[in-house]
Amino acid sequence: MRAVEMTAAGGPGVLRLADVPEPQVTGERDVKVRLRAAGINPVDYKLRSGGTIGGVLPAVLGWDGAGIVESTGPGVSRFGAGDEVYFCDGGFGPVPGTYQEVKVIDERLLARKPRRLSFIEAAAAPLVTITAWEALRERARVDKDQHVLVQAGAGGVGHMSVQIARLAGARVATTVTPGPKAELASSLGAELCIDYTRQDVGERLRAWTGTDGADVVHDTVGGRTFTACFLLVRPYGDLVSNVESPWEDAAIEAMQKRNLRVSFTWMPAPSVFGWAAHRVRQRGILEEAAAHFDAGELRVQVGATFPLERAADAHRALEAGQVTGKAVLTMDA
Numbered sequence: 331m332r333a334v335e336m337t338a339a340g341g342p343g344v345l346r347l348a349d350v351p352e353p354q355v356t357g358e359r360d361v362k363v364r365l366r367a368a369g370i371n372p373v374d375y376k377l378r379s380g381g382t383i384g385g386v387l388p389a390v391l392g393w394d395g396a397g398i399v400e401s402t403g404p405g406v407s408r409f410g411a412g413d414e415v416y417f418c419d420g421g422f423g424p425v426p427g428t429y430q431e432v433k434v435i436d437e438r439l440l441a442r443k444p445r446r447l448s449f450i451e452a453a454a455a456p457l458v459t460i461t462a463w464e465a466l467r468e469r470a471r472v473d474k475d476q477h478v479l480v481q482a483g484a485g486g487v488g489h490m491s492v493q494i495a496r497l498a499g500a501r502v503a504t505t506v507t508p509g510p511k512a513e514l515a516s517s518l519g520a521e522l523c524i525d526y527t528r529q530d531v532g533e534r535l536r537a538w539t540g541t542d543g544a545d546v547v548h549d550t551v552g553g554r555t556f557t558a559c560f561l562l563v564r565p566y567g568d569l570v571s572n573v574e575s576p577w578e579d580a581a582i583e584a585m586q587k588r589n590l591r592v593s594f595t596w597m598p599a600p601s602v603f604g605w606a607a608h609r610v611r612q613r614g615i616l617e618e619a620a621a622h623f624d625a626g627e628l629r630v631q632v633g634a635t636f637p638l639e640r641a642a643d644a645h646r647a648l649e650a651g652q653v654t655g656k657a658v659l660t661m662d663a
Contacts, residue, residue, distance in 0.1 A: 369394030382423030631655030
């Protein structure tokens with residue numbers, strides 16, 4: 331079968347198309363999936379440039395996948411040949427990811443693909459949906475009529491965060507650049523789009539909420555944006571981030587003086603650290619989200635698709651900020 335292998339740490343050129351042995355069902359609960367599409371996330375190019383976890387090479391990147399079940403182990407009870415599935419698994423080094431045509435995965439990590447979504451859309455959804463769901467539903471516990479600010483509401487995680495906040499009945503503002511990104515965020519339910527390049531985010535936010543900040547701020551950017559968020563959350567509010575960021579003394583002081591609750595959610599952690607129960611819980615999120623996708627209450631924005639052999643070009647486009655929403659690799663049917 332064909333797979334895209336990361337041969338070293340470095341630029342997009344280290345991604346090479348290769349012919350590799352097709353994985354086979356060996357475990358009781360193994361499910362062999364013929365992939366139709368694989369999502370691409372920023373974590374992919376960060377691993378590519380900085381090195382895989384454990385230094386395993388060559389490695390197959392990619393966390394998101396969608397495809398059709400081909401065969402199963404004798405202990406599998408939830409799926410059979412021909413079932414359409416989507417999932418999030420592997421892609422960080424020791425466990426092969428989804429930049430390949432076939433993947434074997436434990437049935438406990440698979441969810442049925444939303445009927446309303448194409449394979450391309452379904453492959454784009456898992457990591458960003460789980461990340462936004464954990465951040466807003468499980469960490470910040472967003473509720474009806476709260477004011478929520480999503481940083482970068484047209485990005486992969488951000489555009490799902492806008493929708494999940496709206497599902498909870500919250501009012502949503504977001505930071506985006508004018509044009510297509512603002513139009514996307516508005517179409518997903520953001521009632522206030524702040525041009526962070528030209529406008530004072532705090533000033534616009536306070537005028538909109540009528541208070542000293544938002545009830546909940548979801549940071550999907552990190553770096554200086556994370557530290558700036560402390561002054562965008564109202565006293566006793568919630569800041570949740572899914573991006574690793576440095577802490578600065580001034581930010582910590584702002585957090586303390588405003589009595590904030592600060593939470594983090596690094597979605598890959600259960601896979602990387604082997605937290606089995608949390609991996610099953612994340613599959614449950616995909617199952618619950620599937621009902622919302624099928625009801626038309628959630629949608630995933632695919633900004634660009636690339637054939638499997640052009641994975642390097644896909645990384646270049648994503649790193650350059652040329653993709654609104656998600657980028658997806660496609661496999662031959």
